[in-house]
Amino acid sequence: MILKQYKQHFFKELESVFDEMEIESFFFLISEHLHEIKRIDLALNPNYEILDEDVEKWNFILSELKKEKPIQYILGKTAFYGLDFFVNENTLIPRPETEELVEWILEENKEYEVKRSVLDIGTGTGCIPISIKKNRPNSTVFAIDISKGALEIARNNAKQNETDVLFIEQDILETKSLNEIKELDLKLDIIVSNPPYVRNLEKQEIKKNVLDYEPHLALFVEDTDALLFYRKIAQLAKEKLSENGQLFFEINQYLGKETIELLQALGFQNIDLKKDIYGNDRMIMATLK
Known part of the structure; x- marks a missing residue:
């Protein structure tokens, strides 16, 4: 069959679900994945x-797209900050806003020769840690997650991208001190997190492809304590960051003011709230003096 003919069929089958630009993007992602064309x-x-x-492979992918399953999960990979990453149902799909967070961290620490612990x-x-390590190879980089499945994917991604990142299985909410983690036997210059921050009340804003397929453990928090992870991580960061150490967060766009107030109450200074490419409050940097 001529691929151009299949393209017409592909568009017709998906036109009731996605707009034309999305369908075209899917088509060429798949053609490159299956045929390197x-x-x-x-x-x-x-x-x-x-x-x-x-x-047959095209038809299978088409049937999955009709269910609004994310193309990244179907193909098992995605691109982030110029690198390729494996993804599956244990991991959130990396997003452009998080690329902006990585860019901000790298820009704030652009002295190439300066070693940083992250x-x-x-x-x-x-x-996040793999992209930082790839662009700042002198840095010592660690990463924590509660999910064994996510850590397996992360380790594979580090190997694929030829980066040395130490991954640690840990429930951060149950962690009394970062000093109890034996691998973290040094002061940290940078702590970064993109924790769960979508409140249950915001679920109606979430698209079906996210709500039905991406891990809720990594997405949602209770309405009554939406800043749970931010409070806990900031508290842990206070004893572990070096002098002038930096804390970076990706945040809920509706809770910028509240997140700033939380960090101020914990003694952080030079707090900078930054918007993403869509004009939403999305990132915060704070310094510990």
């Missing part, structure tokens, strides 16, 4: 043929 390749070779067994809490795919 990009948009320009197909334009130059409009009669590119695919085998019957390939059509801890990411709630690492998921490992996209």
Whole structure:
């Protein structure tokens, strides 16, 4: 079958679920994944043929997309900060806003020769610590997660991207002190976290592909204590950060003011709230003097 013909079928089957730009994006992600053929390749070779067994693979992916399963889970991978990452149902899909957080951390610590010690809490795919380590190879980088499944993916991602990150299984809410974690036998210059922050009351804002497929453990917090993780991590950070150490958070866009007040109450200074590319309050940096 000619791939261009299948493309017409692909678009027709998905037009009631997704907009045209999304469908086109899906089509070329899949064509590159299955055939290593990009948009320009197909334009130059409009009669590119695919085998019957390939059509079966396309049909399977198409059936999963109709269920609104995220394309990243279907293909088992995604791109983040110029790197490739494995993903599965144990991990959140890394998002552009988190790339912005990584960029901010790197910019604030751009002295290439300066060694930094970094801890990411709630690492998921490992996209934050791996991206930092890849771009600041002199840094010593650690990452914590409660999920064995997520840590398995994160370790595979570190190996694939040839980065040395130490991953630790730990329930941060049950942690009385970061000093009790034997691997963390040093002061930390940077602690970063993108913890669960979506309140249950905000579930109606969440798209079906996220709500039905991404791990709720990594997404949601109770309405009555939406800053639970921020409070706990900031408290732990106070004793573990070095002088002038930095605390970075990705935050709930509706709780910027409340997060700032929490950090101020805990003695953090130079608190900077930053918007993401969509104009939402999304990131905070604070310093411990």
